[in-house]
Amino acid sequence: VVHERTRLGEPCLKIYPLECVDLLRRARVAFQVGRTLKEGFRLAQLEAVVQMLEEHECDFVDALGRDLHKPKFETVVSELILVKNEALYANNNLKKWMQPQYVERNLSTTLDECLMVSEPLGVVFIMGNWCSPVQTCLVPLVGAIAAGNCAILSPSECTAHTAELLHRLIPFYLDNECFHVILAAANDLPEVVELKFDHVFFTGNRKEGSKIALAAACTLTPVTLILGGKNPCYVDQHCDIATAAQRIAWARFHNAGQSLAAPDYILCHADIQARLVQALKCCLNQFYGSDPRESRSYGRMVNLEIFNRTRSMLWRSGKVAVGGQVIEAEKYIAPTILTEVVESDPIMQQDVFGPVVPVLTVNNMDEAIVFINKQEKPLCVYAFSKNNEVISRLMSETSSGSFCSNDSVLQSLMVALPFGGVGASGMGSYHGRYSFDTFSHRKSCLLRGTRFECVTYLRYPICSFRSFVDFLLIAFFRGCISGCGKQIVTQPE
Numbered sequence: 001v002v003h004e005r006t007r008l009g010e011p012c013l014k015i016y017p018l019e020c021v022d023l024l025r026r027a028r029v030a031f032q033v034g035r036t037l038k039e040g041f042r043l044a045q046l047e048a049v050v051q052m053l054e055e056h057e058c059d060f061v062d063a064l065g066r067d068l069h070k071p072k073f074e075t076v077v078s079e080l081i082l083v084k085n086e087a088l089y090a091n092n093n094l095k096k097w098m099q100p101q102y103v104e105r106n107l108s109t110t111l112d113e114c115l116m117v118s119e120p121l122g123v124v125f126i127m128g129n130w131c132s133p134v135q136t137c138l139v140p141l142v143g144a145i146a147a148g149n150c151a152i153l154s155p156s157e158c159t160a161h162t163a164e165l166l167h168r169l170i171p172f173y174l175d176n177e178c179f180h181v182i183l184a185a186a187n188d189l190p191e192v193v194e195l196k197f198d199h200v201f202f203t204g205n206r207k208e209g210s211k212i213a214l215a216a217a218c219t220l221t222p223v224t225l226i227l228g229g230k231n232p233c234y235v236d237q238h239c240d241i242a243t244a245a246q247r248i249a250w251a252r253f254h255n256a257g258q259s260l261a262a263p264d265y266i267l268c269h270a271d272i273q274a275r276l277v278q279a280l281k282c283c284l285n286q287f288y289g290s291d292p293r294e295s296r297s298y299g300r301m302v303n304l305e306i307f308n309r310t311r312s313m314l315w316r317s318g319k320v321a322v323g324g325q326v327i328e329a330e331k332y333i334a335p336t337i338l339t340e341v342v343e344s345d346p347i348m349q350q351d352v353f354g355p356v357v358p359v360l361t362v363n364n365m366d367e368a369i370v371f372i373n374k375q376e377k378p379l380c381v382y383a384f385s386k387n388n389e390v391i392s393r394l395m396s397e398t399s400s401g402s403f404c405s406n407d408s409v410l411q412s413l414m415v416a417l418p419f420g421g422v423g424a425s426g427m428g429s430y431h432g433r434y435s436f437d438t439f440s441h442r443k444s445c446l447l448r449g450t451r452f453e454c455v456t457y458l459r460y461p462i463c464s465f466r467s468f469v470d471f472l473l474i475a476f477f478r479g480c481i482s483g484c485g486k487q488i489v490t491q492p493e
Contacts (some may be wrong), residue, residue, distance in 0.1 A: 001209055020152070020192050023180045027123045027150040030177040036120060036148045039098060039361020045145045045174055046091045048136065052173040053080050059165055060134060067159040068132070069300035074254060079134040084415055086139050089415045089432055090146040097146065097436050100445075110447035114460075118440040120148035121222075122198030127189060127212070129203040130158035130302050131258045131353065136203040136226075137166060141179075150178040154192070156204075157185055158302050190215035198223055198244070203260070204228070205351055206424060224428030226260065227421050228351040229378040231409070233263035234368045234394055236385030237272050244406070245279035245386040248357075251336045251408030256299035257355035258306075261380050261402075261412040264352050265341075267368045270361040275360060277337055281322045284335045290336055301331040301354060310354030314338070318358055319345035343371075365390055372398050377423035384409050395414065401425050434437060 035041065053060070060080060064070040066189065090097075124144050128137035138154050144151045153170070155163035167181040184192055186208060193200055193215040202212045203226040216223045237243055251262045268276050288295040301307040309334055311326050321407040323336035333355055341347060341358035348358065360367045379401045383394040391405045401421040404411040412419045420429030430438050 004101075020182055020184075020195060023152055023182065024123060024195055024197070026177055027152060030175070031120070031122055031150045035175070036145075036150060036178055039094060041175075042094060042145055042148060042181075043091055043423065045179075046087045046142065048173040049142060049145070050084050050170055053084055053138075056165075056169060059169075060162070063161040063165045064134070064159070065391040066161040067130075068186055068255060068258065068302055070255060071297045071299070073297075075134075076297075078254070078413070079132060081339050082135050083138040083142065084190075085415055086142045086431070086435070090142055090436070093433065094146055096445075097433060101442075109448070111448065111451075112446055115447070117443045118147070118436070119443055121439055121441055123150045123152065124199040124201060124439055125152050125154070125193060125199045126198040127154045127203065128156055129260070130156035131255065131260055133159040133162040134166075138223075138434060140201045140203075140430055141436075143430055144201075144439045145179075145435045147439035149439050151180075152197070153179070153181045154184055154189065155181065157183065158306075171382045193221070194218055199224070201428075201430075201438070202226070205353075209426065224430065225381065225421065225426040226419070226428075227424070228260045228353070229380075229421070229425040230264045230348070230351065230375055231262065231378045231380040231382065232368075232375075232398075233266045233371045233382040234365070234372075234384065235266055235268040235272070235276060236383070236387060236390050237269045237340075238363065238386050238390070239384045239406075240386070241272065241275055241279050244288065245276060246283050247407050248382075248384075249280050249283040249335075252357045252475070253284065253287070253298075253355050256301060256333070257310075257335075257357075258299070258302060258353050259409070260294070261409045263357065263382050263408055264378075265348065266357060266359045267362050267371060268359060270363070271359050273339070273359060277339060278417075280337055284322065288335065292323075292324075293330070293332055301333060304328070304331060306353055309329045309350075310352070310356060312353075313346045313350060313352065314356050316339055317345035321359075323355075365393065366413050369394065369397050377401075377421070377425055379421045379425040380404065381407075382430065399423070 016160060024459050026384055043209065057080060061072045061075045064075045098118065100117050103114045105112065105114055126140045126144065137153055141151055141153060155166050157163060163183055167183055168219055169179050170179060190211045196219040200212060200216045200221055201222065202225045206227050209225045209227045213223050213225060233248060248263055288298045292298045301310065307328065315335060318338035318341035319368055321337045321339045323334035325330065325334040336356045337348065338356065338358040347356065362371060375391055377399050381394065381398050381400040381403050383391055383405050395403050401424060402411045402419060411417055415432040417431060418429035418434035419431050421425055428438055
């Protein structure tokens with residue numbers, strides 16, 4: 001039985017693409033009868049998400065500990081609190097988001113109402129990622145709920161304990177007709193997408209994202225893709241190296257480096273490379289002790305496939321300056337810093353979802369900008385410098401989904417900032433109001449009555465006095481068009 005709830009600790013039944021048809025049908029029926037349209041319904045579902053996370057915090061900590069060896073502090077801060085903040089923010093702002101947005105009127109619409117109405121798309125499909133399996137599932141779900149959609153959620157099969165926990169808990173907290181969780185293999189997801197949803201939201205790598213986009217294109221389904229990429233981190237010679245090292249090390253090595261937003265490689269001046277590597281080494285010792293394997297704060301690779309892929313890149317790239325130890329039986333890779341890396345090395349040709357950071361040298365900032373712009377557009381660009389001109393140039397002369405100076409990852413966690421990719425790092429964005437907009441259609445509405453037909457009568461083709469009417473019509477429409485460039489969106493108080 002597809003919808004059978006299981007007790008904690010019991011195996012969960014895997015759902016296959018053909019069995020998703022019934023879930024999709026139930027969700028469509030619920031949406032079509034208007035079940036999700038009322039503000040009260042949406043608020044209740046958002047509150048239920050918060051309640052679920054609060055009442056089962058220990059279960060989420062346990063599940064992520066089993067899947068990723070993730071420490072409790074990391075789970076609470078980077079997964080649970082992040083989702084709760086999104087839900088509470090949406091709850092507090094939902095009334096404002098749902099209000100129509102009025103636009104300035106021109107000569108032809110002086111007596112009419114011109115507005116945009118945000119309406120839900122319908123039934124959306126959300127696919128989470130194993131790097132952050134709770135937040136990549138539930139943060140988009142918060143946006144889908146706030147916008148008034150029904151949703152089918154697909155957690156990553158790589159983090160099986162977390163996926164099964166979401167599969168068991170969500171039916172107890174969210175509406176059983178509007179929201180469903182499926183457990184599908186990655187290879188089955190394109191087939192599920194072909195069932196025709198109203199929007200598809202995917203977080204993951206480029207290869208899988210391409211397959212999802214291709215499947216969605218067959219049914220003209222719009223997609224949001226949050227994809228990994230080679231996130232560069234430029235370290236200027238004029239910066240606080242100790243602070244930069246601390247913030248880079250935290251971002252790169254938390255969750256054993258399994259992050260879409262972490263810095264992938266460092267570009268620094270040759271004369272500070274040795275000091276930077278030494279500072280990074282000191283930070284790793286402070287964070288995880290002399291043997292990270294024994295640290296309760298250090299994670300493990302999610303599975304042997306990712307472990308082997310990361311190990312292969314590590315062994316075939318540059319020179320190990322720090323770390324490098326691997327233990328296959330534990331899926332353990334020590335925090336590793338590579339030097340003497342060249343652009344053609346495997347570590348620079350593929351996305352790195354592991355605790356390995358290569359350090360490359362450049363002669364100046366211009367060379368760093370050229371290097372970054374030669375690559376595909378990344379999800380994030382980071383820059384460390386005390387010089388505001390350096391920060392300004394890196395921000396304006398490179399293109400990326402997001403940018404952060406003198407820190408790492410934080411811009412991807414903020415509820416008030418949109419997060420998403422550009423070019424090869426994805427399309428669309430989410431978080432806060434931007435999640436609401438992603439899962440909404442902004443419908444243009446012109447509301448007018450039937451009065452003053454004596455004025456609008458002039459647009460109709462009438463044989464008598466044709467030349468005079470044409471003159472008036474041209475003058476009228478020129479007046480209408482001339483005001484178009486001045487239209488701005490306004491929100492009534």
